[in-house]
Amino acid sequence: MKLGSLKSALSKDGELCVVSRDLKTAVKATHIAPNLREALESWKDKEASLQKLYTDLNEGKAANAFPVKESDFHSALPRTWLFADGSAFIYHIKLVRMARKAALPETLETVPLMYQGECGQFLAPTEDIPQRDFAHGTDFEGEVGVVTDFVPMGVTPDEALKYIRLFVLINDVSLRGLIPEELAGGFGFFQSKPASALSPFAVTADELGEAYKGGRVHLPLNVTYNGQFFGKANAGAMHFHFGQLIAHAAKTRNLAAGTVIGSGTVSNDDHASGSSCLAEKRMIEQIENGAIKTPFMKAGDTIEMQMSDAQGQSIFGKISQKVKAV
Structure with missing residues (x-):
């Protein structure tokens, strides 16, 4: 449904x-x-x-x-108890770490990365993205997310898949200019991760049909930036599946019903697929051309994200936002 x-x-x-x-x-x-x-x-x-x-x-x-x-419509879930955002696409981690000249974690392929994001107020999927200082480096990040039932502490990855109730899309807004200094302080993201937006509609697994298998959604995330194609990376390329992300979040705590778990930025190592965030595109430009050409978002820039089934029908509706100076 x-x-x-x-x-x-x-x-x-x-x-x-x-x-x-x-x-x-x-x-x-x-x-x-x-x-x-x-x-x-x-x-x-x-x-x-x-x-x-x-x-x-x-x-x-x-x-x-x-x-x-x-x-x-609001975001499918306008507010909830917990938004835990993973980073399940290894290629994205490699690119963004390269961009800020940071070393890769030794546990890159064995332990998911995760942070706790703003959950008391998701932006509506058609609501402007507010930005008060463009030196902060406003970026979008296209993700797939799941919404869980109550999840008991210590659940295994396979068991965790049974607690998924709904799927959504996420625009995880990031302020790239603030991230390096925050992380250098050794206490993680906060100011660099403002309110995100969810898709207008949440769907049960049966609506995804054969595209949902192995704890992953095997469909491209279509991203349009300022009216132009930006990316169609396939979300099935997750290194860690959603059960592993949920189990990681629940290692030391129960998860309340309504918890949102994000996949992290959808990313493929095939550059022809484009990207799901500006930071990745900028790093690819640096690698391929020796220089970054794409700036971060400015007032009036627009971002759209949606995912379609095999027949071309939108599954979750569209996230369609504009940056607004405040």
Whole structure:
């Protein structure tokens, strides 16, 4: 099924909606749960009712269905308890470490990298990206993410896959100019990782069909920057699968229902696939041409991300944002 959060003046969590497979119509599901966060917290009790409403909507039987306008929707999960962002694409790690002249971790291929990001306020998928100082080096990062049920501490990677409830896309906004100094202090990301955005719609695994296998989504992430092709890297190239990322996050704690786990920037070592962030493109320019040509984002720049199925149908809707000076 496909779920979304309609914007509401009454709640920062929005109103839970079921969205049709073709993303053309939706129906409120607030009689089942007021919002998606609370639906996830009682998923076993709510899933069947949501699935029934989804079936009725796709068959044209749902009362009070309305046309979808993506700008009316928050990020699929407007806020939650935890956003833990991994870095599961080895080639991306190599490029960005090269860009800031940092050594690769000795455990690069055995232990996932992960940081805890802002989760109390995701930007809406059509909301401007605010930037107060362009010396900060504003960048986008296109990712795939999962939303979990309650996950017990110490879960194994294979067991962890069973706790995935939904999939989303993520634009993990990064301030590249602040990252080196923050990391040099030895205490990790904070100021360099402001609010990110999720796709307008979250989907269950069955909506991905055969593209979801081995704990990975084997589909390209289509990225358009300022109206031009930027990347189509395949998300199936994750070195660590989502079960491994979840297990890493849950090594020393339980994960609350509604936890978002990000894949990290989708990246392929085939440069013809393009990139999913500016930092990677800049490093490739340095390697191939000896000089960086692409600047970081400035006011008015636009970024779009979406993922389509084998028939070309958008799965999650579109993240479509513009940078705004504030």
